[in-house]
Amino acid sequence: MNIGIAGLGLMGGSMLKAIKKSTSHRCFGYNRTHAVLKKAEKYLDGVLCQKTLKDMDLVIVCLNPQLTVDYILNNLDGFKKDAIIIDVCGVKRFVVEKLDERLYEKSLKFVPCHPMAGKEVGGYKNSSSALFKGASFIITPTQFTDIKAVELMEELARTIGFSKVVKASPEEHDSIIAYTSQLAHVVSNAYAKSPNISKHQGFSAGSFQDLTRVARLDSRMWAELLKLNKDNILAELELIIHHLEKYKKAMIENDFERLQALLEKGNIMKINSLNNSF
Secondary structure (H helix, E strand, O other), X not given: OEEEEEOOOHHHHHHHXXXXXXXXXXXXXXXXXXXXXXXXXXHOOEEOOHHHHOOOOEEEEOOOHHHHHXXXXXXXXXXXXXXXXXXXXXXXXHHHHHHHHHHHXXXXXXXXXXXXXXXXXXXXXXXXXXXXXXXXXXXXXXXXXXXXXXXXXXXXXXXXXXXXXXXXXXXXXXXXXHHHHHHHHXXXXXXXXXXXXXHOOOOOOHHHHHHHHHHOOOHHHHHHXXXXXXXXHHHXXXXXXXXXXHHHHHHHOOOHHXXXXXXXXXXXXXXXXXXXXX
């Protein structure tokens, strides 16, 4: 199979390396920066361009949401007929609304996807063939999604290291991801704004590292993700602020029994979530 990968940053570079390591597929790459293409040369069978795009059986677009939509629509007449096209965006309703029906009308098989893997640092230099090991691969099929294309993507995902394939509607994806990913990045980023962060050396251990890890982020990409999933992330922000106010009130009122009860409830909910994951 000929696979084109548009965007060779952390995600696209890792896709390239994982596919070449675990399969015999031929890979062609596109990146706006020529220097990145040069670095990826040893993994590539060719450059993804207008000439080679028509020969791709699968095109994986690893760009930010708006750039993903732009790339696919700008090349709408250049894809091979019946080619499978996937995105890897962290929001699904937006890309599905912009692309799903348009690609179906062009006899192209669009499979909206979201690999649940990443690092706090981006770029091709941080990409790795092991990035997806043990991770979840989310697929959000719609009424236009080709079942056989979904099955092919499930097989490829498992082959390159994903341990689980999860299916959800675009709406369900965006609702849950607001909590499991986007809220976590906002909270971590806000937490890092304490003036005490400059004094943490010698006073911090695992809990500090855990909570601040994703404070380091691509601000442009994350602002776009939050904007495109604003309704869901605002609901999650309201909820966490509501709970934080309860802790604050209990401390102001010296109600430490209430404070302990609040902490214990969170403890139990976390334990239950771990039990439900097995």
